[in-house]
Structures are given as C-alpha cells and as structure tokens.
Amino acid sequence: MTRMMGGKRYYGDLDGGEEEEAKRFSDVIEDTEDVISRSKILDMLPNFQWLFGRKLEKRFAFVQKKRDDFMQVWIDEFRADGLGDGDGEGKKKTLLQILLSLQDADPEYYTDEMIKSLSQALLHGGINTSVETMEWAMSLLLNNPHILHKAQTEIDSVMGCDRLVNETDLSKLSYLQCIIKETLRMHPTAPLLLPHESSKDCMVGGYRIPQGTMLFVNVWAIQNDPNIWESPDMFMPERFEGKESSIKEKDGLTMMPFGSGRRRCPGENLALRIVGLALASMIQCFDWKRVGSELVDMSESGGFTAPKAQPLVAKYRVRSIVEHHLSQI
Structure with missing residues (x-):
C-alpha cells in the first residue's frame, strides 16, 4: 500500500x-x-x-x-x-x-x-484488514493441511516450475479464490461492517427505526448462520466451487464481507488482489507446518476488525521447485 x-x-x-x-x-x-x-x-x-x-x-x-x-x-x-x-x-x-x-x-x-x-x-483501510485476512487464511490452512495441499497442487499445475505466480494468474486459480471466500465468510474483516445511519423513519422486522439512528449489520452472524450455511463452523472452500469468481450476494444478502450496494467497500477489488497474490506466493514458495501437534489457536480478540487473539506462528521451508526463482529476487 x-x-x-x-x-x-x-x-x-x-x-x-x-x-x-x-x-x-x-x-x-x-x-x-x-x-x-x-x-x-x-x-x-x-x-x-x-x-x-x-x-x-x-x-x-x-x-x-x-x-x-x-x-x-x-x-x-x-x-x-x-x-x-x-x-x-x-x-x-x-x-x-x-x-x-x-x-x-x-x-x-x-x-x-x-x-x-x-x-x-x-x-x-487497506493495511491491517488485508494482513488479518491473510493471517486467518493461513491459520485455517494449517489446521486443514489437506486443503493447503490441494491449493498448492492447483498452483503447481497452473504455474509449473518455470516462474513465480503473478497477479494475472489469480483468475486461473479457482480453488484459491474459494479459500479466500471461505476465509472471509468465517472471519469477515469488519464483523459489523462500517456504521450506517437511517436517513428516515422506517420499520425493519417489526421494529421502528427512527431517523438518524446508528445502524450496524452483524455480517459475521449472517455468514455463520446454521439456518443458511451447512456446517458454518467448518472450513469448507468447496462450498464456493462453481460459483462466480467475484464475491456477490449468495441467496440474497447472506455473503457480503465488503458490504452491499452503493456503500460497498470501494477497496474490495484491490484487497482481493493483494490477499490473493500474497497467499498464492506463500503457498507456491514454501511448505508450511504447525509448530507442534496442537491446532492453531483460532480465538478472536476484541476490536473493530476482530483479529486473532494469538499471532500466528508457523514453520516453513523453501520448496526446491522455486528455490532458483527466489534466488533471483
């Protein structure tokens, strides 16, 4: 940035x-x-x-x-x-x-x-949000190594051994896009989105909302609602396979980590590119493992963006197929 x-x-x-x-x-x-x-x-x-x-x-x-x-x-x-x-x-x-x-x-x-x-x-708006999303994604991948392996296999099949991944490759990495969507579903960057204000009196769900009321949308609750999502507490990128490449509303307004309508986050496309390229690069260039046998702690801390309570610590090793390319950087 x-x-x-x-x-x-x-x-x-x-x-x-x-x-x-x-x-x-x-x-x-x-x-x-x-x-x-x-x-x-x-x-x-x-x-x-x-x-x-x-x-x-x-x-x-x-x-x-x-x-x-x-x-x-x-x-x-x-x-x-x-x-x-x-x-x-x-x-x-x-x-x-x-x-x-x-x-x-x-x-x-x-x-x-x-x-x-x-x-x-x-x-x-563009620094901590993207970093925290990448940290959640890597934490989820380390706790689900079969998904990490599947993402690495996809990148290898698209890139081969000739070069490192770049931004133009992201549209070809469909499973990586599913991983990012599932991460944003489980851990939206702004769980309550940005505050809004009612421009006039209205009724919502039987409740009267006076003009000038500060409004928060609990998008985390919507995207983790068991009445809408199958096994919402499970990390399943496959649930997005076959869907559109961009993040759109699914079955109404049930998937909207960047908000919706004209007040939607204007940095959405930039954020998805930054997160996508960073994740793809880390997965392509390194083999990742947890530091011990225990699962990565997935508890959240307080704050507007609800980051991880414990910073991610992991072990990595440079992959032999990209060692030459990394040495040229």
Missing part, C-alpha cells in the same frame, strides 16, 4: 533514516487503531460521552495531527523533488503524484487537506 501510494517501503533492509520513518508510520497506524476502537465503545454506549468524550476528543485531535504531519512530509518530498507536476512521463506514478498533478489543474478541489484525507483513509 505504501509503495503504491507514495513509493515508500517500510519493510526489509532499511537504513537509519528509513527505519526511523518506518517506526513513525507504524506508530501512526497503531494510534489510529486505538482511537477508533475507543470511539466505537462510546458510539454504542452514548451515556458515557459526558465522562470520557472530552478526553477522547483530545486524543483524536492529537492522533489526527500526527497523521496529517506524517502525510504532509510525503507531499512536501514530492514537491521538493518535482515529482508531482507531471514529470516522468511513461513511468509508473504513485497515487500521490497523480493527485498532486490534479491539484495543479484544480487547486480548489484537490487541496492538501483533501489529498491527505483520502490517502489516510486508503492506508488505514
């Missing part, structure tokens, strides 16, 4: 300055997660606003300033290097370069504030 947006890399071998910047970036992400989690509690318990609201408001302002300052450094760097004014034709441009070039044409709309707001929303 950071490379796509600003040409930044915050992993691997970093020099002193880059390592310090990566640490500040990590702190900004963690602080943002913290204030969002706290705000959700007050949203659902509004009577406590008088007690904690002011303190949380100050915390929000502090974190937002850190986010703004961090993103402003990116913008200032592009301006100083002359990379936001249309230079470098024919080369791949980052999102910030494109936005800054649009700012030259329409400065009243593409203000620094607008660019920072959009960038922060994309970064926050």
Whole structure:
C-alpha cells in the first residue's frame, strides 16, 4: 500500500533514516487503531460521552495531527523533488503524484487537506484488514493441511516450475479464490461492517427505526448462520466451487464481507488482489507446518476488525521447485 501510494517501503533492509520513518508510520497506524476502537465503545454506549468524550476528543485531535504531519512530509518530498507536476512521463506514478498533478489543474478541489484525507483513509483501510485476512487464511490452512495441499497442487499445475505466480494468474486459480471466500465468510474483516445511519423513519422486522439512528449489520452472524450455511463452523472452500469468481450476494444478502450496494467497500477489488497474490506466493514458495501437534489457536480478540487473539506462528521451508526463482529476487 505504501509503495503504491507514495513509493515508500517500510519493510526489509532499511537504513537509519528509513527505519526511523518506518517506526513513525507504524506508530501512526497503531494510534489510529486505538482511537477508533475507543470511539466505537462510546458510539454504542452514548451515556458515557459526558465522562470520557472530552478526553477522547483530545486524543483524536492529537492522533489526527500526527497523521496529517506524517502525510504532509510525503507531499512536501514530492514537491521538493518535482515529482508531482507531471514529470516522468511513461513511468509508473504513485497515487500521490497523480493527485498532486490534479491539484495543479484544480487547486480548489484537490487541496492538501483533501489529498491527505483520502490517502489516510486508503492506508488505514487497506493495511491491517488485508494482513488479518491473510493471517486467518493461513491459520485455517494449517489446521486443514489437506486443503493447503490441494491449493498448492492447483498452483503447481497452473504455474509449473518455470516462474513465480503473478497477479494475472489469480483468475486461473479457482480453488484459491474459494479459500479466500471461505476465509472471509468465517472471519469477515469488519464483523459489523462500517456504521450506517437511517436517513428516515422506517420499520425493519417489526421494529421502528427512527431517523438518524446508528445502524450496524452483524455480517459475521449472517455468514455463520446454521439456518443458511451447512456446517458454518467448518472450513469448507468447496462450498464456493462453481460459483462466480467475484464475491456477490449468495441467496440474497447472506455473503457480503465488503458490504452491499452503493456503500460497498470501494477497496474490495484491490484487497482481493493483494490477499490473493500474497497467499498464492506463500503457498507456491514454501511448505508450511504447525509448530507442534496442537491446532492453531483460532480465538478472536476484541476490536473493530476482530483479529486473532494469538499471532500466528508457523514453520516453513523453501520448496526446491522455486528455490532458483527466489534466488533471483
């Protein structure tokens, strides 16, 4: 995400300055997660606003300033290097370069504030969510090694031994797509989706919902409902075999990890590509095993995205058929 947006890399071998910047970036992400989690509690318990609201408001302002300052450094760097004014034709441009070039044409709309707001929303919405989905997927695969073997066999049959998997191959890996769907069914990134608000009075299931009511959709409960899904607590990617390649509503609104309608998550396609390519690469390049005979702990922790309570720890070994390709990276 950071490379796509600003040409930044915050992993691997970093020099002193880059390592310090990566640490500040990590702190900004963690602080943002913290204030969002706290705000959700007050949203659902509004009577406590008088007690904690002011303190949380100050915390929000502090974190937002850190986010703004961090993103402003990116913008200032592009301006100083002359990379936001249309230079470098024919080369791949980052999102910030494109936005800054649009700012030259329409400065009243593409203000620094607008660019920072959009960038922060994309970064926050696209980092932890994809990582947590991949962690759940790998945990499920390690607890079901026959499914992991089947996915590896599919990738080998499509890729052969000549090259590593790339993004254009994802549409050919139908079983991998089933694994991703089943992971998102059992562990949707946002179990309650994003909060909505009723635009007018309405009746839902016999209950009157006043205008202006904050609404949450328990998509986890829908996607794990035994009245809708056969054995919902079992990891069965095969249940999606023969279905459409993209995630659509199944039998109404029973499978919607990204929401539905015009308020559907705009980053769905990007997320599926990132998760798909990462999972395919890990499965193709390494043999995976649990660290012991016990199953991977699948308990969830609190928070807006309900990540794993215990981070995944696993053993891996480079596969001989891709060792040459990995050495060339």
